[in-house]
Amino acid sequence: MAVDFETEIKQLRTTMASVREVTDLERLGAQIAELEEQASAPDLWDDVENAQKVTSAMSRAKAEHDKVTGMDSRIDDLEALVELGREEEDAETLEEAEKELASLRKAVEQLEVRTLLNGEYDIREAVVTIRSGAGGVDAADFAEMLMRMYLRWAERHDYPTAVLDTSYAEEAGLKSATFEVKVPYAFGTLAVEAGTHRLVRISPFDNQGRRQTSFAAVEVVPLIESTDTIDIPEADLKVDVFRSSGPGGQSVNTTDSAVRMTHIPTGTVVSMQNEKSQIQNRAAALRVLQSRLLLLKKQEQDAARKEMAGDIKASWGDQMRSYVLHPYQMVKDLRTHHEVGSTSAVLDGDIDDFIDAGIRWKRSADREQD
CATH class of the missing domain: 1.20.58.410 (Release factor)
Known part of the structure; x- marks a missing residue:
């Protein structure tokens, strides 16, 4: 034709x-x-x-x-x-x-x-946190795979990144990690990656070679700016200092420079250990905490607006994407139904098509709710 x-x-x-x-x-x-x-x-x-x-x-x-x-x-x-x-x-x-x-x-x-990136905070830089979920050591390994996937994606686009915190699991992988993507529209672009990711594969940590399903959570928040009004009274903060640690729990710093900051009213916890001094880690922790509280404030406002409009249906499911390495090869987004068979390419950062489909899906869902 x-x-x-x-x-x-x-x-x-x-x-x-x-x-x-x-x-x-x-x-x-x-x-x-x-x-x-x-x-x-x-x-x-x-x-x-x-x-x-x-x-x-x-x-x-x-x-x-x-x-x-x-x-x-x-x-x-x-x-x-x-x-x-x-x-x-x-x-x-x-x-x-x-x-x-x-x-x-x-x-x-x-x-x-x-x-389509016209949301209130879409133009912001992004703070991404990845946490291992159910699945033991496989989940920790999966969290590290996702961390690499997003950093490789940023590298493909020449987007600068800064790793703020890494908490290593005992056997392999990560308990959690937080990093910034320092370009305009990073939040609007990556916000659709937030949610629960699932990995299905033959576990390399199981000596019987059994198939294992594991989970990891991805959180994406907009980076706080000096013009934002998120004031946190000192009385609402609990700050603990501790020694930074590397893989396997080994100490990587001989001073107590790592900082754990807890926002008492919401229970939000942020840990930072990748900067050289306690002052730098405290500043980075406060910046990420403010970013999370900013998004929390917006989510509460959106929830109130939807409730007033009589629309209480959830728009995001608990599990948004599956990465299947066995018995077949497939990565599928359960919201947009976009799927590919090249799992190695996706895990190496080739996720633009998933992000684009996610942005279109989210904007379509937003229009239906308005």
Whole structure:
């Protein structure tokens, strides 16, 4: 069946018009100009931390601008390629145009997903916490597999990350780990990864080679900003200090620099041990605690709004994705029904299609509830 290039190209242009509107290229261009001015200051590198922030923000803004404008150029080039193929009646050129159309469709769809990230905190950086659940040592190993999966995903996109805390299990894997993904829209992008993940495989820790099902929980919260009003009275905090530990419980620090912070009214607990000093760990713990309380506050407001609207159905199930390594290979999201057979690719960070499907699913569910 012949490809209707005119209709396909028209649809791509319509979608890109929405992408440009949301991206606001004029605002983005002004932001780039401002960052370039800051980056050209002769004393920029007197403050290394600020210099890195400025240059990273400039690089990301330019990449986002080029991604949108570059897509428009690719659509123009595709249109020219189709015209050339038809004028020359060249089947090979038209076949090349079909391949480029398929590639463009996927690229534009991924850009379109950004237009759906319009929640209150979607633009924020993200704090991700992974905890092992039921399943013993397999669950701890699974938590470490998920940690690697998300860090590899961030690495694929050149997103900077910072590991804030790692609590190692005794035999293998992690009891829990917390890390930041330090790019705009990280929260909106990764929020759909929150929930319970399930792993089914032949346990490498079972000498009888039996199949084991294990679970791990993923929590994603928006990073707190200085403009947020989350005041925590000192009386509501309990702060404990202890010695940092590495794999197998071994001490990695000879001083009591690790910090465990408990918010007494909600029972929320945050531990930090990856910074060098107790002061740095305390600051990081407070930042993550504020981020969690910020999201908790929003969830309470959303729950109250839904209750007033008479809508009390749950939108997130306890188990949102299954990773099956035996007796067959499959990763399936139980909300969106998106599934793939290449489990090794997914666990190596190839999760963009799952994230995109999740964002579309969540926005559709939100519209139904409004």
